[in-house]
Amino acid sequence: MGKTPKVFIDGKGGVVGARLYEQLSRRGDLEFLLIDPEKRRDVEERRKLLNEADLAILCLPEETAAQAVELVDNPNTRIIDTSPAHRTTPGWVYGFAELLPGQRQRIRFSKRVSNPGCHASGFLSTVAPLVQMGILPPDYPVSCFSITGYSGGGKDMIAEYEDPNRDPALAAPALYSLGLCHNHLNEMQHIAGLEYPPVFVPVLSDMYSGMATSVTLQNRLLRGAPTAQDICEMLQSYYQDQTLVSVAPFGSQGPRLVSNTMAGTDRLEITVCGREEQTLLTARFDNLGKGVAAAAIQNLNLMLGFPETTGLKVE
Ligand SMILES: NC(=O)C1=CN([C@@H]2O[C@H](COP(=O)(O)OP(=O)(O)OC[C@H]3O[C@@H](n4cnc5c(N)ncnc54)[C@H](OP(=O)(O)O)[C@@H]3O)[C@@H](O)[C@H]2O)C=CC1
Numbered sequence: 515m516g517k518t519p520k521v522f523i524d525g526k527g528g529v530v531g532a533r534l535y536e537q538l539s540r541r542g543d544l545e546f547l548l549i550d551p552e553k554r555r556d557v558e559e560r561r562k563l564l565n566e567a568d569l570a571i572l573c574l575p576e577e578t579a580a581q582a583v584e585l586v587d588n589p590n591t592r593i594i595d596t597s598p599a600h601r602t603t604p605g606w607v608y609g610f611a612e613l614l615p616g617q618r619q620r621i622r623f624s625k626r627v628s629n630p631g632c633h634a635s636g637f638l639s640t641v642a643p644l645v646q647m648g649i650l651p652p653d654y655p656v657s658c659f660s661i662t663g664y665s666g667g668g669k670d671m672i673a674e675y676e677d678p679n680r681d682p683a684l685a686a687p688a689l690y691s692l693g694l695c696h697n698h699l700n701e702m703q704h705i706a707g708l709e710y711p712p713v714f715v716p717v718l719s720d721m722y723s724g725m726a727t728s729v730t731l732q733n734r735l736l737r738g739a740p741t742a743q744d745i746c747e748m749l750q751s752y753y754q755d756q757t758l759v760s761v762a763p764f765g766s767q768g769p770r771l772v773s774n775t776m777a778g779t780d781r782l783e784i785t786v787c788g789r790e791e792q793t794l795l796t797a798r799f800d801n802l803g804k805g806v807a808a809a810a811i812q813n814l815n816l817m818l819g820f821p822e823t824t825g826l827k828v829e
Pocket residue numbers: 524525526527528529530531554555556572573574575576578596597598630631632665666667668669670801802805806
C-alpha cells in the first residue's frame with residue numbers, strides 16, 4: 515500500500531464513532547483527521563475534513579449523514595455510512611461482505627458503502643442465504659423478532675437506561691416499533707430478495723449490548739421440505755471459511771439461547787433449532803460489534819486494501 519490513508523470519523527463523540535476511533539486509532543496504519551470538539555457540528559469545518567479524507571466514516575443521525583454526503587465534492591473521498599440513510603440507495607453497496615456472492619468484491623471497489631442496520635444484519639444473515647439457495651420462496655410470509663441491548667439506541671438511550679432515577683419499567687424487556695414499520699424493513703426485504711416486507715418485532719432489553727434475532731419457518735412451505743438439521747447444514751456450507759460469521763453445529767446449544775452471549779465479540783453466530791416440521795433460526799452478535807463497528811472496520815479494511823480482519827478482536 516502507498517501512503518497512510520487519512521480517515522475522518524464524523525460523529526466521533528457518539529457511541530459508534532467513539533467505539534470506532536478507540537479500535538482504529540490503536541492500529542497505527544491510519545492517519546486520523548480530528549475535528550476541534552467545539553466545532554464538531556460546524557458544517558464548514560466538517561466539509562473541509564470530509565473532503566481531505568481518503569475515507570470518511572459517518573456515525574451520525576440519518577438526516578445529518580445524508581447532508582454530510584452532499585458536502586463531499588472530492589471524487590477521491592470514499593464513504594462508509596453507519597446510518598440508515600443509504601442502505602438501499604442506488605449507487606451504494608450494502609456493507610455485509612459475507613452475505614451475497616460477490617458482495618466482498620463490490621465493497622472492495624466501491625466509493626460509497628452503507629453499513630447494515632443491526633436488526634437487519636441478524637435477519638439477513640439467516641434469510642438472505644435461504645432465498646439465494648432457492649430454499650425460501652421469495653413470497654414466503656416471513657416473521658422476525660429481535661432482542662437488542664439498549665446501546666443500540668445511542669447515547670440518549672444509554673443515558674435513559676443508566677439513569678439512577680430511571681423508570682422501573684425499563685427492567686423488563688419491552689416490544690417496540692408496534693406499528694410494524696421499523697426503519698430496517700426496507701433493507702430486510704430488498705437485500706434478502708423477498709417480495710414482501712417481513713413482520714418484524716424488535717424487543718428492547720435491560721442489557722448494554724448484545725442481540726438475538728430470530729426467524730421461525732414452517733418447513734413444509736420451503737422448497738424440498740428440508741428439516742431443521744438440513745437447513746443448519748445448508749447454512750454451514752454457505753458460510754464455511756468465513757471468520758466473522760459462523761453456524762453452530764446442529765443440536766449443540768443448551769436448553770436456552772441467551773441473547774447477549776456474543777456481546778463483546780466481533781462475530782455473528784447462527785444457531786438453528788427445531789425439528790422436521792419447523793425451524794427456528796437465531797443470529798447472535800453484538801449490536802456494537804458485527805452490528806455496526808466490526809462491520810465498519812471490515813468494510814474499511816476491504817476498501818483500503820488491508821487484510822479483512824485487521825484491527826478486529828474477533829473472539
Ligand atoms: N448504536 C448502535 O448499536 C448502532 C447505531 N447505528 C447508527 O450509527 C449512527 C450513530 O449512532 P450512535 O453513535 O449510536 O448515536 P449517538 O447518538 O450516540 O451519536 C450521534 C453522533 O452524531 C453527532 N451529531 C448529531 N447531530 C449532528 C450534527 N448536526 N452535526 C454533526 N454531528 C452531529 C453527535 O454529536 P454530539 O456529540 O454533538 O451530540 C454524536 O457524536 C446512527 O445513524 C445509528 O442509527 C447503526 C447500527 C447500530
